[in-house]
Amino acid sequence: MAADKAALLIENNNVVGASGFTKAGDSKSVLPAFAKRAATEDVAITLITGASLGYTTDADLAENNALLRRMPFMADPALRKSINDYRLKYIDQHLSETVEQLICGHIAPVDVAIIEASLIDENGNIIPTTSIGNSAFFASQAKKIIIEINTKIPLSFKGIHDCSVPNSYPDREVINIQNPTDRIGKPFIEIDPEKVIAVVYTDITDQPAVIAEPDVKTTAISNHLLNFFENEVKKGKLTYSLLPLQAGIGKVANSVLMGFKNSNFKNLTMYSEVLQDSTFELIDSGNLDFASGSSITVSEDCYDRLINNFDDYKDKLILRPQNISNAPEVVRRLGIIGINTAIEFDIYGNVNSTHISGSKMMNGIGGSGDFARNAYLSIFVCQSASKENNISHVVPMVTHHDHTEHDVDILVTDQGLADLRGLAPRERAEVIIENCVHPDFKAEIRDYFQRACNQTGGQTPHILEEAFKFHNRLKQTGSMQNKKTLA
Amino acid sequence: MAADKAALLIENNNVVGASGFTKAGDSKSVLPAFAKRAATEDVAITLITGASLGYTTDADLAENNALLRRMPFMADPALRKSINDYRLKYIDQHLSETVEQLICGHIAPVDVAIIEASLIDENGNIIPTTSIGNSAFFASQAKKIIIEINTKIPLSFKGIHDCSVPNSYPDREVINIQNPTDRIGKPFIEIDPEKVIAVVYTDITDQPAVIAEPDVKTTAISNHLLNFFENEVKKGKLTYSLLPLQAGIGKVANSVLMGFKNSNFKNLTMYSEVLQDSTFELIDSGNLDFASGSSITVSEDCYDRLINNFDDYKDKLILRPQNISNAPEVVRRLGIIGINTAIEFDIYGNVNSTHISGSKMMNGIGGSGDFARNAYLSIFVCQSASKENNISHVVPMVTHHDHTEHDVDILVTDQGLADLRGLAPRERAEVIIENCVHPDFKAEIRDYFQRACNQTGGQTPHILEEAFKFHNRLKQTGSMQNKKTLA
Numbered sequence: 001m002a003a004d005k006a007a008l009l010i011e012n013n014n015v016v017g018a019s020g021f022t023k024a025g026d027s028k029s030v031l032p033a034f035a036k037r038a039a040t041e042d043v044a045i046t047l048i049t050g051a052s053l054g055y056t057t058d059a060d061l062a063e064n065n066a067l068l069r070r071m072p073f074m075a076d077p078a079l080r081k082s083i084n085d086y087r088l089k090y091i092d093q094h095l096s097e098t099v100e101q102l103i104c105g106h107i108a109p110v111d112v113a114i115i116e117a118s119l120i121d122e123n124g125n126i127i128p129t130t131s132i133g134n135s136a137f138f139a140s141q142a143k144k145i146i147i148e149i150n151t152k153i154p155l156s157f158k159g160i161h162d163c164s165v166p167n168s169y170p171d172r173e174v175i176n177i178q179n180p181t182d183r184i185g186k187p188f189i190e191i192d193p194e195k196v197i198a199v200v201y202t203d204i205t206d207q208p209a210v211i212a213e214p215d216v217k218t219t220a221i222s223n224h225l226l227n228f229f230e231n232e233v234k235k236g237k238l239t240y241s242l243l244p245l246q247a248g249i250g251k252v253a254n255s256v257l258m259g260f261k262n263s264n265f266k267n268l269t270m271y272s273e274v275l276q277d278s279t280f281e282l283i284d285s286g287n288l289d290f291a292s293g294s295s296i297t298v299s300e301d302c303y304d305r306l307i308n309n310f311d312d313y314k315d316k317l318i319l320r321p322q323n324i325s326n327a328p329e330v331v332r333r334l335g336i337i338g339i340n341t342a343i344e345f346d347i348y349g350n351v352n353s354t355h356i357s358g359s360k361m362m363n364g365i366g367g368s369g370d371f372a373r374n375a376y377l378s379i380f381v382c383q384s385a386s387k388e389n390n391i392s393h394v395v396p397m398v399t400h401h402d403h404t405e406h407d408v409d410i411l412v413t414d415q416g417l418a419d420l421r422g423l424a425p426r427e428r429a430e431v432i433i434e435n436c437v438h439p440d441f442k443a444e445i446r447d448y449f450q451r452a453c454n455q456t457g458g459q460t461p462h463i464l465e466e467a468f469k470f471h472n473r474l475k476q477t478g479s480m481q482n483k484k485t486l487a
Numbered sequence: 488m489a490a491d492k493a494a495l496l497i498e499n500n501n502v503v504g505a506s507g508f509t510k511a512g513d514s515k516s517v518l519p520a521f522a523k524r525a526a527t528e529d530v531a532i533t534l535i536t537g538a539s540l541g542y543t544t545d546a547d548l549a550e551n552n553a554l555l556r557r558m559p560f561m562a563d564p565a566l567r568k569s570i571n572d573y574r575l576k577y578i579d580q581h582l583s584e585t586v587e588q589l590i591c592g593h594i595a596p597v598d599v600a601i602i603e604a605s606l607i608d609e610n611g612n613i614i615p616t617t618s619i620g621n622s623a624f625f626a627s628q629a630k631k632i633i634i635e636i637n638t639k640i641p642l643s644f645k646g647i648h649d650c651s652v653p654n655s656y657p658d659r660e661v662i663n664i665q666n667p668t669d670r671i672g673k674p675f676i677e678i679d680p681e682k683v684i685a686v687v688y689t690d691i692t693d694q695p696a697v698i699a700e701p702d703v704k705t706t707a708i709s710n711h712l713l714n715f716f717e718n719e720v721k722k723g724k725l726t727y728s729l730l731p732l733q734a735g736i737g738k739v740a741n742s743v744l745m746g747f748k749n750s751n752f753k754n755l756t757m758y759s760e761v762l763q764d765s766t767f768e769l770i771d772s773g774n775l776d777f778a779s780g781s782s783i784t785v786s787e788d789c790y791d792r793l794i795n796n797f798d799d800y801k802d803k804l805i806l807r808p809q810n811i812s813n814a815p816e817v818v819r820r821l822g823i824i825g826i827n828t829a830i831e832f833d834i835y836g837n838v839n840s841t842h843i844s845g846s847k848m849m850n851g852i853g854g855s856g857d858f859a860r861n862a863y864l865s866i867f868v869c870q871s872a873s874k875e876n877n878i879s880h881v882v883p884m885v886t887h888h889d890h891t892e893h894d895v896d897i898l899v900t901d902q903g904l905a906d907l908r909g910l911a912p913r914e915r916a917e918v919i920i921e922n923c924v925h926p927d928f929k930a931e932i933r934d935y936f937q938r939a940c941n942q943t944g945g946q947t948p949h950i951l952e953e954a955f956k957f958h959n960r961l962k963q964t965g966s967m968q969n970k971k972t973l974a
Contacts, residue, residue, distance in 0.1 A: 069911070084945045089911035092946075094893055100819070104863055105724050106896065107909040169730055169822035169863060174661050237592050243656055328861055329816035332587070335656035350888065358884075358954070359945030369893060373860055374815055376591055376656060399951060401837065401888035406581055406856060409593065422594040424556070424576035458571045458846030459579075464886060464958055467845070468951040475951075 003029035006146050006198035010034055010112055012043045013068070017110035017138030021050030021295035021322065022075075022249055022274045025131030027114045028204040030146055031057050038066035048098060048110065050133015050294065050322055051366065052076060054207030062088065071107075072098040073364035084360045092354060095273065095367040096326035099137045103168055113142035115189070116202075118153035124193035125186075128161050129153045130206055131295030132321050136163045136189045145191055146198045152205050156310050160317050163189045164324065177330045180244050180271040180292040183318065208300040211277050212251040214258060217383045220414040221252060222259035225339070225379070228410065228417050229265065240264050244271035246331075246371045247278070248340035249297065252381050254278045256339055261285045271334050273325050273367045275317070277302045283316055292318045294325040326370035338371035342380040344393045345411055345436075347429040347449055348460055349420050351380050351403035357471045358399030365402050372407045384413035385438035390479035392441040394432065396448045397467035405460075411436055425460045426453065441470075444482055490516035493633050493685035497521055497599055499530045500555070504597035504625030508537030508782035508809065509562075509736055509761045512618030514601045515691040517633055518544050525553035535585060535597065537620015537781065537809055538760075538853065539563060541694030549575065558594075559585040560851035571847045579841060582760065582854040583813035586624045590655055600629035602676070603689075605640035611680035612673075615648050616640045617693055618782030619808050623650040623676045632678055633685045639692050643797050647804050650676045651811065664817045667731050667758040667779040670805065695787040698764050699738040701745060704870045707901035708739060709746035712826070712866070715897065715904050716752065727751050731758035733818075733858045734765070735827035736784065739868050741765045743826055748772045758821050760812050760854045762804070764789045770803055779805045781812040813857035825858035829867040831880045832898055832923075834916040834936055835947055836907050838867050838890035844958045845886030852889050859894045871900035872925035877966035879928040881919065883935045884954035892947075898923055912947045913940065928957075931969055 007030050010016060020026025026049070035057065037043060044066050051073040052058065059078030061067050065087065072093035074080060083090040093101070101107045115135045119127040128135060129150055139145055164185030167173055176184055214222065232238045245268060247253040257278035260268060270279060270291040277298050282288035296319070298306065306313060324330065331338070342351045343362060351372075356362050372378040380403070382393045393413065405425065411418045416435035420428045429449050437445050448469075452461035470480040477483065494517050497503060507513025513536070522544065524530060531553050538560040539545065546565030548554050552574065554566075559580035561567060570577040580588070588594045602622045606614040615622060616637055626632055651672030654660055663671055701709065719725045732755060734740040744765035747755060757766060757778040764785050769775035783806070785793065793800060811817065818825070829838045830849060838859075843849050859865040867890070869880045880900065892912065898905045903922035907915045916936050924932050935956075939948035957967040964970065 086913060086940075086944065089914065090946060091909065091911050092893065097893075101909070104822075172665075172820045172822065174663060174665070174820065176661060178659075178661070328819060332815060333659045333661065335591075335659065355945075355947060358949040358951055359939070359943045359947055361946035365893060369860075369891075373856075399949070400947065401891050402893070404856075404888050404891070406579065406584075406852060406889070422578065422588070424578050426573060427576065452846070453573075456846045457573065458842075459577060459848035460842060460846055460887065462845045462886070464845055464955040464962075467955070471951055 001198040001200055003033040003200050006030045006200050007033035007037050009144065009146065009197050010045060013045070014111040015046045015048065015108050016112050016114060017048045017134060017142060018114040019050065019116045019128065019131065019133055019135040020053045021131035021133035022052055022297040023054035023207045023209065024295040024297045025116045025129040025133070025206065026053040026057065027116060027148055029148055029200055029202045030114050032060060035060035035064050035066050038064040044068045046108065048072065048134065050131055051095060073366055075363040080361060090361065092364045094365060094369045095322045096328065096370040098134055099166065099323040102137060102141060103166060110138050110142045112144045112146065113138035114146045114148065115139060116148045116150050118150060118157045119155055120147065120149065121188060125188040125190050127158045127188050129157065132161055132163060132319050133294060134322060136165050136321050139189050139191045140165045143195060144197045145195045146200065147196060148200045148202050151201060151203045154307055154310055156314065159187050160314060161187050161319050163321060166323065175324060175327050175329050178333065180269045180334065181290050205303065208303060209276065209297050211254060211299045214255040217414040218252050218255035221381050221412050222256045224412050224417040225256055226259050226263055241267040243335040243337050243376050244269045246270065246272040246336050246338045248366065248368055249274045249276065250341050252341050253339050256381060257282065260287050271336055273322060280306060280313070283313060290316050292320060292325065294320055294322040326367045328370060328374045331371055331374040335376035336371055337377045337379065338375035339379045339381060340368040340372060342382040344395050344398055345380060346395050346398045347432050347445060348425045349405045349408045349411060349428050349432065350398050350401050351408055352398040352400045353402040355400035357475065369403060372403050377409050378407055379410040379412065380408060381412045384415045384436060385440060389438060389440050390481055391474065392438055392470060392480050394437045394441070394445065395470050396445065397462060399468060399471055440481060488685040488687055490520040490687050493517045493687050494520035494524050496631065496633065496684050497532060501598040502533045502535065502595050503599050503601060504535045504621060504629060505601040506537065506603045506615065506618065506620055506622040507540045508618035508620035509539050509784040510541035510694045510696065511782040511784045512603045512616040512620070512693065513540040513544065514603060514635055516635055516687055516689045517601050519547060522547035522551050522553050525551040531555045533595065535559065535621065537618055538582060560853055562850040567848060577848065579851045581852065581856045582809045583815065583857040585621055586653065586810040589624060589628060590653060597625050597629045599631045599633065600625035601633045601635065602626060603635045603637050605637060605644045606642055607634065607636065608675060612675040612677050614645045614675050616644065619648055619650060619806050620781060621809060623652050623808050626676050626678045627652045630682060631684045632682045633687065634683060635687045635689050638688060638690045641794055641797055643801065646674050647801060648674050648806050650808060653810065662811060662814050662816050665820065667756045667821065668777050692790065695790060696763065696784050698741060698786045701742040704901040705739050705742035708868050708899050709743045711899050711904040712743055713746050713750055728754040730822040730824050730863050731756045733757065733759040733823050733825045735853065735855055736761045736763065737828050739828050740826050743868060744769065747774050758823055760809060767793060767800065770800060777803050779807060779812065781807055781809040813854040815857060815861045818858055818861040822863035823858055824864045824866065825862035826866045826868060827855040827859060829869040831882050831885055832867060833882050833885045834919050834932060835912045836892045836895045836898060836915050836919065837885050837888050838895055839885040839887045840889040842887035844962065856890060859890050864896050865894055866897040866899065867895060868899045871902045871923060872927060876925060876927050877968060878961065879925055879957060879967050881924045881928070881932065882957050883932065884949060886955060886958055927968060
């Protein structure tokens, strides 16, 4: 069926569950066609995906007012603007939990599933493409299924997926993964062929990821972290194969992983959500033995290398549903080392992953909480300062809390690393201020902390009237820097 | 051995792992003797327990400067004062995670374990008493073990415990519990008899819990919640046996559970941490079939009833280590309905469980995070206002974040219930303000929210300069009420 015809099968107010996880394996024709339809017709849907979509799909949907609700993740600039203007309702979820909420009936069930496939097998089952996300569950819950067969994906992709759908309560089962290589499901998404209302063909590759080359700051962060791991090995706490790694999406986390390439670390494994260029570089360099994730989101070069040499990688990869790749149970059991990016963190180790100055959404929390809460080591990285050092990413108090002091072990900026394990809040503040804060802000943050200890005291000393002074100054002057002091 | 002699075996700077969980099964002679020793001698320890201790043990230790560090929980007023005066370092932990941090070597290992026992069996193994807490792990890690045999505990207690110790990474195992009644361990704590350096006898019962009778507010909270559950049953989302219940410690949670007594809810089960009076009342009333926990913390009356009729209760109870009773994996698999108490929550659903005005520790986070993050339903309860309505427990922004908006489904005060499932932040604010805020504060909170939407906008509108205005006013005037407006 033509995509624009398939898009007509989506009804106003439908809940649509679509494939797509960080631009990988998303709907490349039907959702864009629905966005087009919404430009001239008064139709809108609740859209649930794995994570972000590629190209301008999220932007086109948002700008044509085609979205009533969007979950569980966002990263697109135009969608961001619509969300912050409250033109649609965005619900930010831990990525492992969307399926939980659908199973429990906490959110309205999926009416229509749109799933990108590399193939429909002889029994009518779907072989997914470069991501699984929530597709397996969407297909099981939806009354109607639209399949997009992407002919660009080689048929040899069959076999890298491990698909399953959890039972409903009270009959939930053990997720019996004890090693990143373990399989618990089937290499396809089982569907009821009766539900399929359209099959659409596409030949569009995933939107390539833009991979920033490591720079001075990301290299510094990577080096601090590698030194830390070296020391853990020296202390006998870890071996050179560490424990399974998880890395959040983006430049910093990718750069940190790249750092393992010329290192002593061998036989590494990953149990992560997004597999980026660094994963394949580390497989090529012989440092990484195996990678489990929910999507493959890579640059054009890496994509071509992967597709053209797929047999070299196939037995080193598994893609899983995100409720499995991010399952708290598996994260704790495997002892994941989770490396995620913060927007800002505060002197006591609380992390803001999502909001700018407390109110505006930047991007969703993603899987960071799934990993940080249950990881063997919960690591957050960010630059110490940005915008010509007008913004400090270490602040007295974060303006939005996504990860609390209870869930953060290690903080790293280009300035250094703070190892918070076993420390009380005031000790954490000392080590964070000493090791992580940019020199331009160090004196003022230290002064805040010392006055908070003296004036207020307590377990977690704060001066509430001043806790957001960096953010308020930024709003007033365009800089968190205290120009008076500088002048 | 006499307790004061056993207390001499604890060395200065030792890490002591002691039994005791919310006043149940704690050391009643050796730790008090160590506190006495510290009154005249310069000795101090790191003390790790299950949770809080009974009688004045925590107070005596703190006041005699016998504590260097204390984890993972606190609730004693004198200990609280010492912590807020920073005379010792308190590390507030999710109760499931203390053992994790010890296994990983993130915190220094236990040197000496002090464990209350009802019996040492013929193989030298310990039968615990009214709690397990972290005792099984402490006994496996410690080089030295001191056993307190409490002769007040009937020998028939043997059999209610299910003890196990997790493997170290990378060999962690599945926690194979699929029903609150499932057992995965042994009815005793296995120990190496070579490690036992002292056996001390006591005949002191646990300090009784003070159970407040339900009052107007707690009854209102209970009724709101029962109505909610009734509606969930009517909608077909739950049956009258619900899903396994967890209830935090304290008056409100206990009162909520009491509400089930004269209700339509039958064949209930609990998978909780502390079993309070309400558990046994619900067993007696025939509403509750089975209860799993880590401790039994009850009033004097209930304690006597339990001890004197233990055979009536024995097959309806299991006590587990807290890393199992609170295991994220089990909480999500069983689909726990978690009911915990908040100190305050904010208009977007963030919860403060631990701090007063952002700085002073009130009591530890306990297991609330273990349950809230992974529960089928994460419910927080508190009164809408207190101290003659000078304090509102719903505020524009909480001053300390223990549970983020991502982990909170239902909020209940005496005013009403806010069902936040599937709502975007601004929708959550509407329903929280409408349903949960005390009338004295409603207009001002609504005004804050509306101005935040208009002036700042965004996903989670806040006016950072005013976000803590209730708390700042409380500090300045002794009341969160806007007296000017009232006058």
